Amino acid sequence: MDGKSIFDELKEKGVSRREFIKLSGAIAGAIGLTSFPSVEAQAGTSARFPRAYQPAQLVAKALASKPRIPVIWLEFQDCAGCSEALTRSESPTLVNLVLNMISIEYHETLSAAAGFQVEEAKRAAMEKYAGQYLLVVEGSVSPKDGGIYCSIGGRSSVDILEEAAAGAAAVIATGTCATFGGLPKAKPNPTGAVSVMGLIKDKPVINISGCPAIPEVFTGVVAHYLVFGTLPALDSLNRPTIFYGNTIHDRCLRRPFYEAGKFASSFDDEGARQGWCLYKLGCKGPTTYNACATLKWSGGLSFPVQSGHPCLGCSQPDFWDGGGFYQGQSAPLSKPAGTLGAMAAGAGVVLGVGSALANKQQKKNAKKSEPGEKGGSHELE
Amino acid sequence: MNWNDVLSFARGPLFQAALLIFIAGMLYRLVRVIGLGWSRNHVRPKKSQTKGVVMSYLKGILIWPFVPWVKNTFTKNPIIYLAGGLFHLGLFVILVLGTAHMLVWKSLLGFGWKTLPLPIVDWFAAATIVAMVVLFINRLINPVLKLLTGTAEWLNLLFVFVPMLTGYIMTHHLFFQYEVLFSIHMLSVDFLLIWIPFSRISHFVFYFFSKSIHGQEFAKHGVRA
């Protein structure tokens, strides 16, 4: 803080200029700036410079001139998994760098302080950086029954969120709980969990879904905000399109097997050993938008489908209620209970028998009214 | 409301409701028809009726529809007959031997079976769609069909055509977002399920009545079914 730029702080920590430029490039890559500026704008640039240099330069400029962004990180009905993922990211330099770009003023899990002390720090930060800080929310909010299912320091999650959101420049919901309600919202949703965007209507909310959210995606969004001062382009679910523009299926390394119709039928059959498509084992890849298949996890080492497990679709709304995890996606979400089916069948049979009886009577009447000779008297119905 | 919600609705509650309406409606129709009573036929048969029925099915299911030149009548309109046969064969292959659909059966029945490789099913699907288009055009231009076709017949075609087309496109991940097509696919299937008991698509049940009657009747008369 204190008006120091991020670059200054990094220099104090011993990061060399060369390293700095390299990292800038990495960040640029992470937020998908490889083709920035647009091709037309590049028309006049000298061919001596590789294209990737320019975005990196842009990022470097931003890092060299802008102070760190204050962040308040709230946790509600969550498992701290998103925080865990971020802090234990396998690409420490990049994430560290990004963490260096921000100054986390409040974070329940990371703060050394606790109790009234830390609550006081939060209040102070909100005052000091009013209108500037980024609010990051992890976990869903519980407004049900006066918010008694999730309260911190005697205040309900709704209160806390609304108070913090009021002074925020923007809200980042990280993880599927915060973005779409996640597991707490799964049927029958006992706490009445709602997502952040379900509650906060007057601030830009950017959703970084996933269980947990991919750390690189989170850092990418923050870097974007830092570099451009704006939020990246969002899809209809408020997710940054650069990371959520494609489905897992679109970028899946097993996709050729799908096209060829080669599927693993169980987790230990020949197909599974051969690395065939996991569609039959319940993969939700075709409807799941996330960057798992490209960014992957553990420093680009692997992601669930690669390691042999079907995609659960964790970055989609209501994924927990989206049918059995190991049931093919084409299957209906649930089959009607046997009793319901029996009732429907019974209703059909009763209706049929009723009709049949009425029709039998009709036939009898028709026979009765059949005159011995033509021209008997008939009344039209 | 986004496509995810539409999809969940179409795969979840709407599908359930549609399935229940389908079950109730079909049973109503079956019971009603059977309940009309079956008077005994006292005619002494000329040939074995069992054999007649078996032959009737063999010709109907295995050979007849796919070999238009077997019956001279179809030299007049072989393409239409071929299209009809191909359409039904394709439908069977897709619905029973297609992986995605087998999983539906598996979830409903509790057991699955081996399926055909996707590329093969794919060819059937393409052929089925072409056949459907041919039948559609035929219904538009054939004078008899013009007379016979009402709103219900057009709805039949629509309710079958939409799932087929969306299914094909979504399997190939073309043009639209997958869940959009998936939603439309499921919605149209739900409407189809609801529609079947009210329409002549239910012929897949009554086929077995008329085909048995055909075999039996022709055996009675001593004629090849």
Added chain:
Amino acid sequence: MIATQQAINMFVQETGGWAASQLEACTRCGMCAEACHFYQSSANPEYAPVWKLEILKRAYEQRFTLVGKFKTAIGIDKKITDQDVAHWSELNYYACTVCNKCAMVCPMGIDLGTLLHTVRSGLAAAGMVPEDLETAVMKQVIEGSPLGMTASVWDSRLEWVADEWEVDIPRDVKGADTLVVFTSIEVMKFPTNVAAIAKILNAAGEKWTVSSSAREVVNFGFYEGDQEHEKLFMRRLFDGAKELGVKRIVVTECGHAYDALRFHAPNLLSEANDYEIVHITGVMADLVKSGRIKLQEGFYDNVGTLTLHDACKIQRKGGYIQEPRDILNIIAPKSFKEMTPNQEEAICCGGGGGVIAIKAADPIRYDVFTLKIDQVNKIGANMVTMTCSNCRLQFTDCMDHFKLDWKITGLAQMVADAMVE
């Protein structure tokens, strides 16, 4: 509206699970039109067999199904009117021979012939039978024969036949095995057939007889679809058979009569199953096979090209498909040539089902015959034989109309001529 109501009443009575399941199975694919000779010759879509059934289908839906009742209540489906009944009367009596070829092509296997007969039943109940046909029926009720073959006419005709062709025709012989029932068409118009059949049966040494009370096998009630009339005419035959104590009834060359007696009577009259009912074609084939009559091989090989017209009621509906061919392969192995399509897929002559009796249907009937002309001309035949006198009547009538010079004959006549003593 009373007429309409009576038609609907009859439909309601006649529609059981048997008919309903088949009406439900129809996909309205229109394939049956391709089989119908009336549609093929006129291209009038209303002649599609399924459309002839439309009135029955409507009655079924409006009376028996919830959806149909609902649709009628809100006015989507129109109630059946007198005009409808009149219109469908024309469609069914003028342009349908109930030849059942449509059932052969129906992908669902629907037995349209029987359903079309049900439609006629309804129309008859409504009193909407064409006048000519109704007159013929009443003539049969009163005089015993639509062609005016009263008992006295019958006597003199038979005497004349016996005289002219020098054959013995045993009459009213009690204790005979076989009762032979002729049609008035044969007796009045093709007497050679009567003589031929007598000759064959005598040569085989059959114990046979004719009956003066059961003298007319034609059943115009069957054409009309009126069950009471149908039963009345059948009862006359069975009463005659009972009186003489025969075991077997042989129907001569008459298509619809065989159909009515063999396949309808058992469901109308319980005594029908007391007798073995066979067609003369089957009898002849059996006699030939068992060697009781001998035929001169190749007797007709010098007549040019000979073909067989398959009658709808005897071949397609009666199952006598191989029998006439077996005979023809003996007496005309070289000159006999098949038309296409043939056997159970044969094209109907166009005169059956009472159509030939209706003057107003003449243009339609002649139109249909053009299909037959094409068929025969394609193989260049100059002689056509058949096992049904009604077909023969249509053929001979059309010879005049179209100025054709084919030789039209009946199979029994050919067999009688080719017999060696």
